[in-house]
Each structure stands twice: as C-alpha cells, then as structure tokens.
Amino acid sequence: MTPPTTTTRPEHAGPGTRDGRSGRPRLPGAALPAVTVLGVLLLAELVSRLGVLPTRYFPPASEMFVALAGQVVDPSFWVSVGQTLQGWGAGLGIAVLLAVPVGLALGTVPLLYTAVRPIVEFLRPIPSVALIPLVVLAIGTGAASKVFLAAFAAFWQLLIPVIYGVRDTDPVARDTGRAFRLGRFGVLRWIVLPAAVPYLATGLRIASATALILAVTAELVIGVPGLGGAINLARSAGAPDRMYALIIATGLLGWGLNAALRAVERRVLHWHPSHREAAA
Amino acid sequence: MTGRWLRVTLPVVTTVAVLAAWWFGSLGTESYYFPSLRAIMDRFVEVWLFDRFVTDALPSLWRLGAGFGIAVVAGVGLGLLLGLSASWRRATEPIVEFLRAIPATALLPFALLVFGIGDLMKVAIIALVCLWPVLLNTIDGVRGLDHTLADTARMYQVSGARRLLSVVLPSAAPQIMAGARTSLSLALILMVTSEMVASTSGIGFFVLDAQRGFRILDMWTGIILLGVLGYLVNLVFTLVERRLLRWHAGARADTASAR
Numbered sequence: 001m002t003p004p005t006t007t008t009r010p011e012h013a014g015p016g017t018r019d020g021r022s023g024r025p026r027l028p029g030a031a032l033p034a035v036t037v038l039g040v041l042l043l044a045e046l047v048s049r050l051g052v053l054p055t056r057y058f059p060p061a062s063e064m065f066v067a068l069a070g071q072v073v074d075p076s077f078w079v080s081v082g083q084t085l086q087g088w089g090a091g092l093g094i095a096v097l098l099a100v101p102v103g104l105a106l107g108t109v110p111l112l113y114t115a116v117r118p119i120v121e122f123l124r125p126i127p128s129v130a131l132i133p134l135v136v137l138a139i140g141t142g143a144a145s146k147v148f149l150a151a152f153a154a155f156w157q158l159l160i161p162v163i164y165g166v167r168d169t170d171p172v173a174r175d176t177g178r179a180f181r182l183g184r185f186g187v188l189r190w191i192v193l194p195a196a197v198p199y200l201a202t203g204l205r206i207a208s209a210t211a212l213i214l215a216v217t218a219e220l221v222i223g224v225p226g227l228g229g230a231i232n233l234a235r236s237a238g239a240p241d242r243m244y245a246l247i248i249a250t251g252l253l254g255w256g257l258n259a260a261l262r263a264v265e266r267r268v269l270h271w272h273p274s275h276r277e278a279a280a
Numbered sequence: 281m282t283g284r285w286l287r288v289t290l291p292v293v294t295t296v297a298v299l300a301a302w303w304f305g306s307l308g309t310e311s312y313y314f315p316s317l318r319a320i321m322d323r324f325v326e327v328w329l330f331d332r333f334v335t336d337a338l339p340s341l342w343r344l345g346a347g348f349g350i351a352v353v354a355g356v357g358l359g360l361l362l363g364l365s366a367s368w369r370r371a372t373e374p375i376v377e378f379l380r381a382i383p384a385t386a387l388l389p390f391a392l393l394v395f396g397i398g399d400l401m402k403v404a405i406i407a408l409v410c411l412w413p414v415l416l417n418t419i420d421g422v423r424g425l426d427h428t429l430a431d432t433a434r435m436y437q438v439s440g441a442r443r444l445l446s447v448v449l450p451s452a453a454p455q456i457m458a459g460a461r462t463s464l465s466l467a468l469i470l471m472v473t474s475e476m477v478a479s480t481s482g483i484g485f486f487v488l489d490a491q492r493g494f495r496i497l498d499m500w501t502g503i504i505l506l507g508v509l510g511y512l513v514n515l516v517f518t519l520v521e522r523r524l525l526r527w528h529a530g531a532r533a534d535t536a537s538a539r
Contacts (some may be wrong), residue, residue, distance in 0.1 A: 036371040
C-alpha cells in the first residue's frame, strides 16, 4: 500500500482532471445536457413572461413551441420545407457532379492546375450572394435561381477539398498501381479516388450547409417560395411566435441534414483510418 | 528549370487571356444585361473612385470587421472554456449544436425584428453567425492538445494563465484559424445579405438597388467590387495566418476544416 504523498498531488490538482480524457462530469451522463436545455428554455419563458424582454420581440418559449406544433400539422409548412430541400438537393447535386470531375482533372494534371489557379482563387472567395441581382435578371425569380446560387456556392467548397485530396494521394500507392499496370483509369478509379473520398466527405458536409444557407437566402432576398420566405413573411405579418417556430424548424432541418451526412460518411468511410480510430 | 518558369508565367498568361477574352469578346455587345467590360470599367471608375467608396464600401467593411472581430474574440474565449471543461461542454452541447445548425441567413428576420435596420443589426448578425465555426474549432483544437505536450507542461508545473497562453492556445491556433477562415466567408455573405434585406447604405444595398432600378452598369460595378473585396479580405487573412502560424509545420496544408 502506498500512502498518498505530495508527489501525486499535481496529478489531481492540474486542469487535466477536468479534461474530457481523464475526468468524468459530476452529474450523471445523460442528465446534464437535458438539464441545461430545460434551464435555458425556462429562463427564456420567465424573461418573457416577467417582461424583462419585450414580448413583442421575444414571445415566451412555450408559445414558440405551440406555434411550431401548429406549423407541423399545416400542409403549407411541409410545402415550404419541400421547396427549400429541393433547392438544397438540386444545388448540391449539381455541385458534386461538376466539382468531382473538375477536381480530379485539376488534381492529377499539375500544369492545368497552375494555369487555372488564379481564376479559381479569384472566383472562390466572391460572396455568392453578390450574384443575386445578376441571377434575378438572367434567370428570374423562380426556383432555378435558388438552385443556381446553391450550386455555385457549394461548387467551390467541394472543388478545393477534391484537389487537395487528389494531390494527397500516397505516391507509393500510385506507383504500385502503375507497376501493376492498372492503367491511367485504373489508378484514378482504385487509388486516387479512394484517397480523395475523405476530403470529399468533409467538403460535402460544409458544402451542404452552404447550399442550405444559399437556398434560404434566395428565398429571403429574391422571394423564391420556401422556408426563408415564410420566416420573413411571419416577421412582417407581426407573428414573432411563428417566426421563431420557423427558425427553429429551419435549424432542425440543418441539424438533420448534417447528421444524415455524418451517418452516411461513417458507413461509406468505415475503412478509413480516421473512422477506424474513432470507432475503436 | 522550364518547369519553374512555367509555374510563374502560366498563371499570368491564363489570367490575361481570360480578361482579354472578356474585354474583346464583349466590346460590340448589344446585350442589355451583359454590357461590355469596357463600359463596366469606365463606370466603375466613375462610381467607386471615390464618392461611393466612402458612403457605401467603407460602412460595409466596418460592419464586416466589427462583426468578425467580436465573433473571433468571443469564439476563442468560449472555446477555451468549453474545450478545457468537459462538464461545461456536455452541458452546452445540445444548445451549441442546434444554434450552429440554423442556416445563417434564416436568422436575419430575427435580427431585423430585434435590432431594427441599423448598423447594430448587421454587426450583431455577422458576429452571431461567425461565432460557431470559431467556437467549435477552438474546442476541437483545445481537446486535440498533444498528450506528450500536456504531460510535459504538467511535469514542469506550467499551469494557470501561462499554460493557457503558451501551451493550449498555440497548439489550438491552426484549428482556430481554420475556423476563422470559414467564418470569414460567412461574414461576407451576411454583410451582403443583411444590406440587401434592409439598409440604406453598403455595397449589398447598392447592388440590389441598382438591379431594381435597372441600372445594369452600376450593378455590375458593385458585383465586381464585391469580388475584388472578397479576394482582398481573404488575401489579408492568409497573410495574417501565415505570420501567426509561421512556426507551425502543417499550417500550409489547408486540410483542417470546420465541422
């Protein structure tokens, strides 16, 4: 038996004890998040009921959720959700179909990348919303504008990771493939593409969030039908509870899409070291 | 030798070629929506040098800088707290996860309702939206602190503020910068959108106002200015990042990304 001596003290006194690796939260695992969420909701309710914040701007949390429940049973709400999802999906899909081949080409042919790099570097940081006026004139105020903006913004966030992924291909693996006479296409299909997939997956999640932002922005600014328009309508109609309900719904939509993509990523990338480690 | 020479000249050649193609290809155009680059540039000089630059571009940049700055300071501060404390992190996780999932611009009507249409609304919405990438990356960076480094610091009894400033913060810096970069593009989007939705000044307002009034040349100059500003803002960010992370070997591998 070793008596506790002062030498062991730093082990427990350092900030490391509260670290995620070595420490355990004091409250039982599952309860803590639930407690804070309830706490925040209760606080929001009280602050509004007691008139600390004007009810006109901050309706009580309970009213927001009543409004949300009202929306969920309203068919027009689901139409809006569908319209937003449509813009998101079509935009993201088009972006993937364009960015993957272009990224593969730019990643595998260094000379090509050198040539177009300044153009990519210039176009990429342009805030895509700057194109809204042009898109309104050239495409109109329909759903096509929303799809174009979402695709344009998502394209760059996919292109760059794909290029990096391709360039990050293990040269030994590439040479091995060549030595086994996989051929140009074979190396691309069996070695370069798998190496780029993890990068693509991360890019896809970021691009998905961006596509959703642009879809909502198009609805908000141009007035293409969808959730963004519905939120703004609720604001101008003086229905803050409905506005917050729709914002909550949009947040849940964004959260759901992200969670879905993560789940797909885990399934598709189960062979990749980053996920094998995470699973262990 | 030829390879290096090509690497330097080729980008210049393609850039010049594209600009020349646009310039000469659009010279005799009759298109109403797509005027010639020459006409656009003539108008650009008239509009933006320098009357409108003071009344519209500077306010935009001010809102961008203020919102982004608040977000970085708050994000790093909160991120350090949540990264170092598992309890705090667990407690706030559902709220953080939900708030950051809201598509940025969906919060604009909320900001309009609460803050009105002034500068405060724009700064607030930019700060609110840019907070999450910085916050989440700071948390990840702090949690990813190298075990050996952490143990060495403990061995040498480095603790408190010194541990925070000279061990935790530097090792999280690359990831914090990756988050800040994501925030910066969000900040630009929000700057433009918030000015489009409700404003009486700013480049976003100018562009949309020009389009609604069918002042096509003005609209094009605004779009080009936004492109140039987006490029320059990112360039400045890259320079700052390179300076801050000069010591970090992997800093140039731009693979770390916001989640």
